[in-house]
Amino acid sequence: MSEGIATLSDATFDEHVKSADTPVLVDFWAEWCGPCKMIAPILEEISGEQQGKIEIAKLNIDENLDITRRYEVMSIPTMILFKDGEPQLRVVGARGKAQLLQELQEYL
């Protein structure tokens, strides 16, 4: 995993998304999810290319049930974009890079 992608947990989530300078796209994922693995490299690329505009972070749903339940994640991968700690946009299901960037456009 690249240095730019933070690993969040139930304990660190709130503080992290509230204090971030840029919007944070949180990737809800798990080890056993094939589509989650497919989008991992895409998120790394976006993280590198959009530095300063958007931050990418990951939350393992297996280990962090509180945050997963709070946002009613029922399908993975789910990506939720937070701005000042508030969810702004929800992307359910894997996407190609171009399509994901298009959905995020407003925040880039």
Next chain:
Amino acid sequence: MPDIHDVVILGSGPAGLTAAIYTARANLKPVVVEGEPSSTSDQPGGQLMLTTDVENYPGFVDGIMGPELMERFRDQAARFGATFVTRKATQVDLSSRPFRIWTDAAHDADADLEARALIVSTGARSLMLNVPGESRLLGHGLSTCATCDGFFFREQDIAVVGGGDSAIEEAIFLTRFARTVTLIHRRKELRASKIMQDRAFANEKIVFRWDTVVNEVVGDTKVSGLSVTNTITGEEDKLAFSGVFVAIGHVPNSGVFDGQLDVDEAGYIRTTEGSRTNVEGVFVCGDVQDHIYRQAITAAGSGCMAAIDAERWLEAAGHG
């Protein structure tokens, strides 16, 4: 102008990646247009990306996870020099050679790829129910991927719609999490193989609802149930479920070749003589041409056939 490749392979399931291994080992430097990530079976690695234990692929005595098997196929193809484009073919021109392939929405005069020989292995994708509520609740309790989403339904009552091997496989997998799994099938008997049926009937958590079709996926912001009709009595019913998994069959991904490659009534590409198609230089393998066997091993076998056919054809055409 783009470079002209000897072999371009469209699709990256067992068929496409086996074709890649064989053509790479023949030093044809195949380019695999592997598809784009999605949460449906139409994604790099294909349908196996949404499965867990594959127990019938020879050589893996204790079984292997579907995504891991596909990762191995891909690594093996890469090891011999296959390269990958993580996009989907959006348009092809097979009217003259080299064949031209576009992988974006803007179909400029210049294609993105050109190929002397083309191997089509675009596979099949899951059918959806096409009933009200389905697309709105996808990802909110309605799922096409049991292995991705089963986790979210611990100790809950859920449904699987379908009666074939993949429906039974999903139902059995989901009993690891759910309190009950109701299998909703429009007929009185299953299409699934005998061994899968035996396993399902022996599983106490699986309940069967025969002769039943789904009219609507019900739910406000997330799934709360299904509205169904019994096809024999005509009786309508509302059933409460917090999760619904759809596994009602497949449809071939042949749309991009419309009007260029011959297909049968169901859209499967027709083969002549091994893996050949009606267009010289275009070969086809895997589930996009097979509605009978549809196994990882048969897809891989047909991928090998397509690679050998393509290699011999290139050689005869003076490109080998």
